[in-house]
Amino acid sequence: MSVTSAAPRLTVVTGEATPAKIWRKRALSVLAHALLIVASIVMLYPLLWMLSASFRPENEIFTSTSLWPSEWSIESYFRGWTGLRIGFGTFFLNSLIISVLCIIGNLATCSLAAFAFARLEFWGRPFWFAMMLGTLMLPYQVTLIPQYVLFHNLNWVNTFLPLVVPKYLAADAFFIFLMVQFFRGIPKELDEAAQMDGCSPWRIYWKILLPLSTPVLATAAIFTFIWTWDDFFGPLIYLSDIRTYTVQLGLRTFVDSSAESDWGGLFAMSILTLVPVFVFFLFFQRLLIEGIATTGMKR
Amino acid sequence: MTARSYSGISATERAVPFVSWWSRMWSRNAPGYLFLLPWFLGFFGLTLGPILTSLYLSFTDFDLLTPPEWTGAANYVRIFTADPKFAQSMRVTLSFVLFSVPLKLAFALGVALLLNRGMRGLPIYRAVFYLPSLLGASVAIAVLWRQLFAGDGVVNEFLLMFGIEGPSWISNPRFSLWTLIALAIWQFGSPMIIFLAGLRQIPTDMYEAASLDGASKWRMFWKITLPLLTPVIFFNAIIQTIEGFKSFTPAFIISGGTGNPINSTLFYTLYLYQEAFSFFRMGYASALAWILLIIVALFTGFSFLTSKYWVHYDN
Numbered sequence: 001m002s003v004t005s006a007a008p009r010l011t012v013v014t015g016e017a018t019p020a021k022i023w024r025k026r027a028l029s030v031l032a033h034a035l036l037i038v039a040s041i042v043m044l045y046p047l048l049w050m051l052s053a054s055f056r057p058e059n060e061i062f063t064s065t066s067l068w069p070s071e072w073s074i075e076s077y078f079r080g081w082t083g084l085r086i087g088f089g090t091f092f093l094n095s096l097i098i099s100v101l102c103i104i105g106n107l108a109t110c111s112l113a114a115f116a117f118a119r120l121e122f123w124g125r126p127f128w129f130a131m132m133l134g135t136l137m138l139p140y141q142v143t144l145i146p147q148y149v150l151f152h153n154l155n156w157v158n159t160f161l162p163l164v165v166p167k168y169l170a171a172d173a174f175f176i177f178l179m180v181q182f183f184r185g186i187p188k189e190l191d192e193a194a195q196m197d198g199c200s201p202w203r204i205y206w207k208i209l210l211p212l213s214t215p216v217l218a219t220a221a222i223f224t225f226i227w228t229w230d231d232f233f234g235p236l237i238y239l240s241d242i243r244t245y246t247v248q249l250g251l252r253t254f255v256d257s258s259a260e261s262d263w264g265g266l267f268a269m270s271i272l273t274l275v276p277v278f279v280f281f282l283f284f285q286r287l288l289i290e291g292i293a294t295t296g297m298k299r
Numbered sequence: 300m301t302a303r304s305y306s307g308i309s310a311t312e313r314a315v316p317f318v319s320w321w322s323r324m325w326s327r328n329a330p331g332y333l334f335l336l337p338w339f340l341g342f343f344g345l346t347l348g349p350i351l352t353s354l355y356l357s358f359t360d361f362d363l364l365t366p367p368e369w370t371g372a373a374n375y376v377r378i379f380t381a382d383p384k385f386a387q388s389m390r391v392t393l394s395f396v397l398f399s400v401p402l403k404l405a406f407a408l409g410v411a412l413l414l415n416r417g418m419r420g421l422p423i424y425r426a427v428f429y430l431p432s433l434l435g436a437s438v439a440i441a442v443l444w445r446q447l448f449a450g451d452g453v454v455n456e457f458l459l460m461f462g463i464e465g466p467s468w469i470s471n472p473r474f475s476l477w478t479l480i481a482l483a484i485w486q487f488g489s490p491m492i493i494f495l496a497g498l499r500q501i502p503t504d505m506y507e508a509a510s511l512d513g514a515s516k517w518r519m520f521w522k523i524t525l526p527l528l529t530p531v532i533f534f535n536a537i538i539q540t541i542e543g544f545k546s547f548t549p550a551f552i553i554s555g556g557t558g559n560p561i562n563s564t565l566f567y568t569l570y571l572y573q574e575a576f577s578f579f580r581m582g583y584a585s586a587l588a589w590i591l592l593i594i595v596a597l598f599t600g601f602s603f604l605t606s607k608y609w610v611h612y613d614n
Binding site: 029032033035036039040043044046047049050065109112113115116117120121122123125128131132135137138139140141142143144145146147148149150152166168169170171176200201202205226227229230232233236237248251252255256263266267269270271273274277278281285288289292293294295 | 324327328330331332334335336337338340341342344345346348349350352353356363410413414416418420424425426427428429430431433434436437438439440442443444446447453456457485489492493495496537541544545547548551552555568571572575576581584585587588589591592595599
């Protein structure tokens with residue numbers, strides 16, 4: 001099932017198409033487009049407003065609801081970049097390191113678990129699968145404090161380890177679920193044939209299933225990136241040394257320290273933190289939308 | 300050929316009659332458990348273990364530095380009898396969920412229905428509506444929202460054009476929660492995508508048959524579209540409700556971590572964070588976490604129980 005293909009048109013066959021009916025249909029279509037265009041403007045306006053505000057000269061930011069600055073200035077970006085004791089470059093680098101490490105961990109361990117759930121038979125599989133699905137609905141607060149105590153005792157606070165290590169233990173059940181769904185769609189005959197030829201489960205996983213699964217792996221990688229990049233709560237509790245801050249923490253510090261005096265810098269840095277996510281959205285929109293769409297569908 | 304798994308029982312093994320039960324169990328189960336090894340470590344070490352530990356901690360006084368001290372049900376007694384902030388944060392979170400989830404789903408379904416009519420430009424509209432829900436969780440958007448609804452913010456600039464002098468939405472306790480609800484509704488994109496996928500799975504011949512029988516569009520919506528979409532509505536409602544209970548960043552950024560004005564945006568998660576990481580009352584915060592777990596579990600259980608009365612399944 002391809003989610004992006006155009007919707008099947010409803011061919012309603014109620015008698016002949018009289019001119020009146022055709023006009024009515026056109027009017028309805030124009031009305032629908034008008035509605036959608038207005039809605040689109042409302043949806044995008046806040047983002048565009050912030051974008052334009054980041055390019056305004058400092059004295060003009062609040063005075064206008066228009067989206068076009070009277071004169072363009074990138075001064076806010078320079079001021080914002082160095083507005084804190086540590087430059088935003090450090091925060092971007094930290095966020096990038098954490099995101100990349102999380103992507104590797106999620107892809108490696110979630111696909112292992114998903115392969116076991118989708119393709120291997122072993123005692124207790126339905127039970128463990130149910131447990132895995134159960135963790136999807138678990139509010140994270142209930143594991144938060146013991147996890148914090150654990151990482152605190154391991155002396156991992158103020159390092160990236162508490163944010164990264166869980167991804168190497170397949171802690172993101174959502175991606176296991178997503179991959180299980182995808183693996184189930186790959187014909188089982190493929191691995192059965194390989195098994196007859198004496199292929200071990202590992203080889204089947206590595207040589208057959210993974211190469212066929214690049215779409216779901218890419219989807220998982222992109223979502224991991226976006227969610228790690230946007231994560232605020234994890235860094236908030238585990239990182240308190242400004243040199244370890246992620247972009248989200250840097251932005252929050254900016255809000256606290258200079259929001260009232262330097263809105264321009266704050267908006268400029270806000271826009272910069274959104275850029276990576278927006279770029280991924282632009283280039284991989286189809287994968288993201290299909291990934292979201294399949295979560296609600298049963299096979 | 301019937302579906303055979305990697306039971307690992309090769310022909311040669313089967314031929315040896317005295318191969319022990321243990322080695323058979325091993326070869327049958329080992330691959331599965333080996334593949335699941337990282338997940339098992341995570342499940343026991345980071346999920347199940349911590350759940351049980353936090354249950355234990357919820358009956359103690361614990362400040363992270365000295366060992367936990369058993370206090371029986373004291374935390375729970377205080378929460379339910381002498382903690383106005385608990386009651387307030389529960390009220391705030393429940394109102395947030397109760398208003399934001401239905402409104403968000405209504406927008407998502409409405410737009411999905413509009414888009415599903417085979418519109419030209421569908422990919423563009425869909426992208427525009429989806430973008431906010433992708434960006435929405437970040438601090439930048441919370442910062443933006445804070446500005447939009449400030450006393451001298453853009454929303455009031457617009458209202459001024461119509462001669463209306465708007466209040467400072469975020470610092471007025473009557474409206475502050477509503478700005479957060481508006482932010483949640485603005486992110487209706489991801490349930491919309493799921494609705495679109497669900498609509499596409501409804502067979503078109505059902506509509507054709509109905510229209511041959513002279514059914515109106517309105518009737519078709521109530522008798523075909525809505526019933527067949529109930530599984531997707533159910534799924535979206537559960538996911539969005541759980542998300543709603545977990546929401547943290549917007550309230551934290553917009554209120555500067557306080558939940559003010561007069562605790563009107565004190566989300567349950569925010570209160571729990573304050574107790575645990577501002578005051579280091581880890582035992583008390585664990586009790587709060589367990590109450591949240593029970594509420595979410597009750598809610599989910601209740602939804603699943605009632606679902607058989609309103610969710611339509613094929614078989």
